[in-house]
Amino acid sequence: MSTRSVGPEITRLIEMMSKLPGMGPRSARRAALHLLKKPDQLLAPLSRAMADAAQKVSQCQVCGNFDTLNPCAVCQSGGRDESVICVLADVGDLWAMERSGVFRGRYHVLGGSLSALDGIGPEDLNIARLISRAGEVHVKEVILALNATVDGQTTAHYVADQLETIGVKVSRLAHGVPVGGELGSLDDGTIAAAFSSRR
Amino acid sequence: MSTRSVGPEITRLIEMMSKLPGMGPRSARRAALHLLKKPDQLLAPLSRAMADAAQKVSQCQVCGNFDTLNPCAVCQSGGRDESVICVLADVGDLWAMERSGVFRGRYHVLGGSLSALDGIGPEDLNIARLISRAGEVHVKEVILALNATVDGQTTAHYVADQLETIGVKVSRLAHGVPVGGELGSLDDGTIAAAFSSRR
Numbered sequence: 239m240s241t242r243s244v245g246p247e248i249t250r251l252i253e254m255m256s257k258l259p260g261m262g263p264r265s266a267r268r269a270a271l272h273l274l275k276k277p278d279q280l281l282a283p284l285s286r287a288m289a290d291a292a293q294k295v296s297q298c299q300v301c302g303n304f305d306t307l308n309p310c311a312v313c314q315s316g317g318r319d320e321s322v323i324c325v326l327a328d329v330g331d332l333w334a335m336e337r338s339g340v341f342r343g344r345y346h347v348l349g350g351s352l353s354a355l356d357g358i359g360p361e362d363l364n365i366a367r368l369i370s371r372a373g374e375v376h377v378k379e380v381i382l383a384l385n386a387t388v389d390g391q392t393t394a395h396y397v398a399d400q401l402e403t404i405g406v407k408v409s410r411l412a413h414g415v416p417v418g419g420e421l422g423s424l425d426d427g428t429i430a431a432a433f434s435s436r437r
Numbered sequence: 438m439s440t441r442s443v444g445p446e447i448t449r450l451i452e453m454m455s456k457l458p459g460m461g462p463r464s465a466r467r468a469a470l471h472l473l474k475k476p477d478q479l480l481a482p483l484s485r486a487m488a489d490a491a492q493k494v495s496q497c498q499v500c501g502n503f504d505t506l507n508p509c510a511v512c513q514s515g516g517r518d519e520s521v522i523c524v525l526a527d528v529g530d531l532w533a534m535e536r537s538g539v540f541r542g543r544y545h546v547l548g549g550s551l552s553a554l555d556g557i558g559p560e561d562l563n564i565a566r567l568i569s570r571a572g573e574v575h576v577k578e579v580i581l582a583l584n585a586t587v588d589g590q591t592t593a594h595y596v597a598d599q600l601e602t603i604g605v606k607v608s609r610l611a612h613g614v615p616v617g618g619e620l621g622s623l624d625d626g627t628i629a630a631a632f633s634s635r636r
């Protein structure tokens with residue numbers, strides 16, 4: 239285009255929006271346009287919310303959670319059981335666990351799963367810190383709440399091996415039929431696991 | 438949750454992200470987490486791009502385009518044919534037209550389509566300003582590039598009627614088979630339109 243019809247600010251906004259997960263060039267343009275149409279109700283407040291988060295949120299030095307406090311609110315809370323640590327791959331998993339409301343202990347976020355394919359080894363994950371935390375005298379149990387994928391289970395095996403050396407109790411989430419799940423749409427592995435763990 | 442496990446800044450970020458088109462609570466959490474993981478490469482720059490756009494971009498008083506200039510770069514450009522005005526429903530359509538590179542005249546953005554269902558009447562659209570622009574002595578043709586939907590075509594009819602009174606030439610985009618489109622996947626209306634307009 240010989241004359242500029244879309245200004246650099248708009249081009250930049252679209253380009254940055256397209257870096258969000260699940261956004262292609264088309265949906266990024268659509269989102270940018272939606273924002274531009276509501277500058278005061280949406281664009282400016284979203285910008286401020288992002289600036290706020292960028293400035294105040296950091297990764298907890300103890301467990302790897304994201305929070306404005308460091309150590310995070312979960313690690314600082316006196317109301318949570320410090321004898322149990324729930325190990326997760328990702329902060330998103332921690333959020334999911336909190337939404338379920340079943341767990342009242344502490345967390346530890348590994349920051350990913352072991353993956354030979356992606357070249358992610360034990361030293362790339364927050365494992366050393368977990369071993370040191372699990373060795374503290376008040377810790378009675380470590381729950382491995384890792385993904386039921388090949389990489390997730392590889393990671394669980396590796397972490398369990400490491401924890402065995404320090405003699406702490408290690409448990410894992412049960413496999414089975416998801417609540418609301420239909421048998422016909424489940425894979426063989428899940429059905430087999432649910433069958434062999436029947437109560 | 439009795440203890441706060443996700444801080445207010447993160448909650449607010451997720452809530453704002455979920456207002457983007459196509460984002461549900463789940464994808465908003467995913468996007469927020471993605472941003473939090475890259476505070477310096479993504480979260481802060483995106484926030485700045487948004488603040489920049491919110492501060493500098495406005496709607497062109499002549500044609501309704503979004504730009505940092507007002508009148509916008511297209512309206513100000515001496516290199517574009519001011520005898521032709523292309524009428525569009527939305528700024529997104531203007532961007533699409535510019536990407537195609539076929540049009541070198543001026544634009545006019547209506548800001549929507551007439552819709553009895555949504556209660557959008559002629560006074561809600563940027564139509565009065567179009568009629569006044571189209572009446573200027575240098576304007577020879579108005580191209581109605583409106584959506585091929587019921588609302589879009591209703592709007593085109595209405596606008597064409599208004600323009601008839603001032604005696605300017607009015608044209609519309611052709612209907613037909615989209616380039617790359619397969620006949621078998623087209624609706625009857627498109628095939629009928631393409632057949633009757635065959636050359």
